[in-house]
Amino acid sequence: MGLDVFDAIALTIHANNDEIISKTTVQKLIYFHTVTIPNLDISNYTHHFYGPFNREVSTALEDMSEFSYIDQNIISGYYETYNYKLTENGIKYAETAQQKYPDEFNIITKTLQICKEYCELKPTPLSYAAKAHYILANSSDKLQDKYSAEDVKTIAKDFDWNISEDDALTGLKLLQNLDLVSTT
Amino acid sequence: MSLQHSYFRSKAIRDPLYGFIDLSELETKVIDTEIFRRLQFIKQLSHAYVVYPSAIHTRFEHSLGTNFVSNIMANELGFTKQDDIERIRLSCLLHDVGHGPFSHLFEAIIEKINPTIEEPHEKISKIMIDEDPELDSILSSKKSEIIELLQKDKISYKDTSKLLQSDIISSGIDADKLDYLRRDSYHIGVAYGQFDFSRILHTLTTTPKCSQICISNKGKDALENYRLARYLMHVQVYTHHARLAADKMFLKALEIAIFDEKIIDESLLKFNPEKDNTEFLKFYSSLDDCSIYNKIIHDEKAKSSKLILNNIKKRKLLKRACEFTPKDLENAADVNGKFMKMKSDDFNKVALGISDSLNLEPHEVIFFKSTIKNKLFKKGEILFRVGDDVFDFDTFSPISGRDVEKFLIYGPADKEIRAKIASEISNLFGVDLSKIAPIQ
Numbered sequence: 360m361g362l363d364v365f366d367a368i369a370l371t372i373h374a375n376n377d378e379i380i381s382k383t384t385v386q387k388l389i390y391f392h393t394v395t396i397p398n399l400d401i402s403n404y405t406h407h408f409y410g411p412f413n414r415e416v417s418t419a420l421e422d423m424s425e426f427s428y429i430d431q432n433i434i435s436g437y438y439e440t441y442n443y444k445l446t447e448n449g450i451k452y453a454e455t456a457q458q459k460y461p462d463e464f465n466i467i468t469k470t471l472q473i474c475k476e477y478c479e480l481k482p483t484p485l486s487y488a489a490k491a492h493y494i495l496a497n498s499s500d501k502l503q504d505k506y507s508a509e510d511v512k513t514i515a516k517d518f519d520w521n522i523s524e525d526d527a528l529t530g531l532k533l534l535q536n537l538d539l540v541s542t543t
Numbered sequence: 544m545s546l547q548h549s550y551f552r553s554k555a556i557r558d559p560l561y562g563f564i565d566l567s568e569l570e571t572k573v574i575d576t577e578i579f580r581r582l583q584f585i586k587q588l589s590h591a592y593v594v595y596p597s598a599i600h601t602r603f604e605h606s607l608g609t610n611f612v613s614n615i616m617a618n619e620l621g622f623t624k625q626d627d628i629e630r631i632r633l634s635c636l637l638h639d640v641g642h643g644p645f646s647h648l649f650e651a652i653i654e655k656i657n658p659t660i661e662e663p664h665e666k667i668s669k670i671m672i673d674e675d676p677e678l679d680s681i682l683s684s685k686k687s688e689i690i691e692l693l694q695k696d697k698i699s700y701k702d703t704s705k706l707l708q709s710d711i712i713s714s715g716i717d718a719d720k721l722d723y724l725r726r727d728s729y730h731i732g733v734a735y736g737q738f739d740f741s742r743i744l745h746t747l748t749t750t751p752k753c754s755q756i757c758i759s760n761k762g763k764d765a766l767e768n769y770r771l772a773r774y775l776m777h778v779q780v781y782t783h784h785a786r787l788a789a790d791k792m793f794l795k796a797l798e799i800a801i802f803d804e805k806i807i808d809e810s811l812l813k814f815n816p817e818k819d820n821t822e823f824l825k826f827y828s829s830l831d832d833c834s835i836y837n838k839i840i841h842d843e844k845a846k847s848s849k850l851i852l853n854n855i856k857k858r859k860l861l862k863r864a865c866e867f868t869p870k871d872l873e874n875a876a877d878v879n880g881k882f883m884k885m886k887s888d889d890f891n892k893v894a895l896g897i898s899d900s901l902n903l904e905p906h907e908v909i910f911f912k913s914t915i916k917n918k919l920f921k922k923g924e925i926l927f928r929v930g931d932d933v934f935d936f937d938t939f940s941p942i943s944g945r946d947v948e949k950f951l952i953y954g955p956a957d958k959e960i961r962a963k964i965a966s967e968i969s970n971l972f973g974v975d976l977s978k979i980a981p982i983q
Binding site (some may be wrong): 363365382405406407408409412414416418421422423424425426427428439448451452455497499516517518519521 | 807933
């Protein structure tokens with residue numbers, strides 16, 4: 360048995376000094392983990408109007424907050440943004456999971472570092488990258504090894520996603536840094 | 544009168560919500576099949592009648608209602624071809640055909656017997672539509688398209704029309720919920736499930752690529768009303784503590800009847816989506832709310848299962864010993880998340896341990912977690928559109944709804960015994976007895 364969704368969330372927040380801002384950021388980081396960590400035991404991401412989405416992740420975030428492993432606070436603004444901080448129990452939970460899954464924690468930490476360097480974990484670039492990856496993995500128009508930002512922009516329309524060529528490029532560059540695409 | 548209009552007006556059936564529900568000749572044949580008529584004997588709200596005596600309406604009239612609502616939705620969303628509308632209507636008509644006795648309760652048993660099959664309820668619906676000879680002779684080539692619409696994840700992302708059709712059957716704003724909230728509310732005599740039905744239908748629209756249902760800006764208040772109605776129906780009706788007691792007692796009786804007393808042959812409830820399921824279908828479609836009670840109660844081998852079912856019939860229900868929320872476990876220092884990850888078998892083990900230590904019958908203590916998933920308040924469940932821009936409704940709404948989770952422990956009517964149960968739970972979970980509020 361591998362990591363479950365709770366472990367993945369706890370380790371992801373733990374890898375960022377026990378705090379992450381934005382529900383979307385958590386969703387997209389776990390999306391990358393599903394690609395990089397073979398024994399991550401969670402259901403597939405599905406198509407959603409805002410990009411690849413996993414209900415299990417969303418429910419687990421709420422559960423972890425209900426069971427006091429995470430402090431979930433709303434940062435006020437025009438759009439509500441959530442701040443997720445591990446509680447004392449949450450940190451202990453994460454440390455236990457880290458001991459159990461040291462290799463996986465290293466992968467999670469590496470992913471976090473790359474994303475942080477690239478965009479400071481801002482949800483929008485992470486979302487472009489997740490969309491681009493989902494498109495390349497699920498499109499019936501096989502692109503083999505050669506694809507451009509324009510290709511991604513065009514196929515995105517089939518998924519009802521409206522992204523510009525620049526957005527696609529932003530996403531593809533991050534995927535390249537993460538070693539999740541070979542060429543652009 | 545248009546051709547399409549007359550096609551769907553072969554028969555009219557009276558309905559308390561809509562006046563008349565019109566059916567085509569084909570739909571009339573479908574509702575007269577044995578497996579569809581079975582839905583007349585499966586109550587929509589399981590044991591809610593122990594709290595609301597008139598909660599005895601069935602899956603049958605809800606299925607007809609869903610068919611009716613789907614036609615309005617199809618029109619509002621711009622479907623004009625008769626084939627498309629017929630496919631949507633038939634899929635809605637048949638969306639509940641796979642339900643077993645007491646619906647979701649029987650599903651739990653089916654899941655236990657068929658642990659490797661994901662979403663068994665959906666698979667059973669598919670098998671029924673696909674393999675029932677009577678339905679096959681009526682639907683012939685249409686059945687594969689119906690099955691496709693009922694399994695949204697199988698539809699290609701490029702087939703936007705089918706995706707939109709599928710949204711009418713299952714999505715944040717679907718014909719199913721638009722019917723059952725008002726229908727349940729009407730039948731049991733509560734106002735919680737009421738909302739501005741016409742306004743929602745009138746403000747239905749789609750995403751720019753026409754692949755998903757959206758609501759236009761003018762419908763947003765009606766939408767708040769609708770999702771609040773769903774939440775309140777869950778609090779007041781679907782998860783009412785007495786209804787849950789009867790439901791869980793029934794489930795316990797069923798488990799004993801199948802796994803311990805061997806009254807119902809477990810092998811008859813095994814199925815395989817990839818193989819012939821004639822025997823399974825024959826047995827499964829013979830079951831309904833009444834027949835399952837009778838099958839158990841009148842069997843000579845029945846002991847505990849019979850006692851439990853007779854207790855439900857006499858409304859001698861188990862009562863709450865205590866309840867607590869996950870927040871009450873805050874200081875339990877559960878660093879492995881064991882309480883958060885508890886599954887039904889774990890709850891049963893705790894209940895058995897308590898009944899054993901207090902010298903009670905195993906079926907006299909029931910422990911479970913009741914959850915109201917407020918999914919209509921979640922990101923992405925409902926989209927709304929202003930001009931060409933589509934937004935997540937929840938981003939703009941001032942109302943947010945988190946899930947509601949509660950641990951519930953039931954025991955015999957005797958207050959002293961229930962106090963002892965509460966005390967055991969307090970020790971096991973490391974929470975103050977005063978916090979978990981014993982209920983007298």
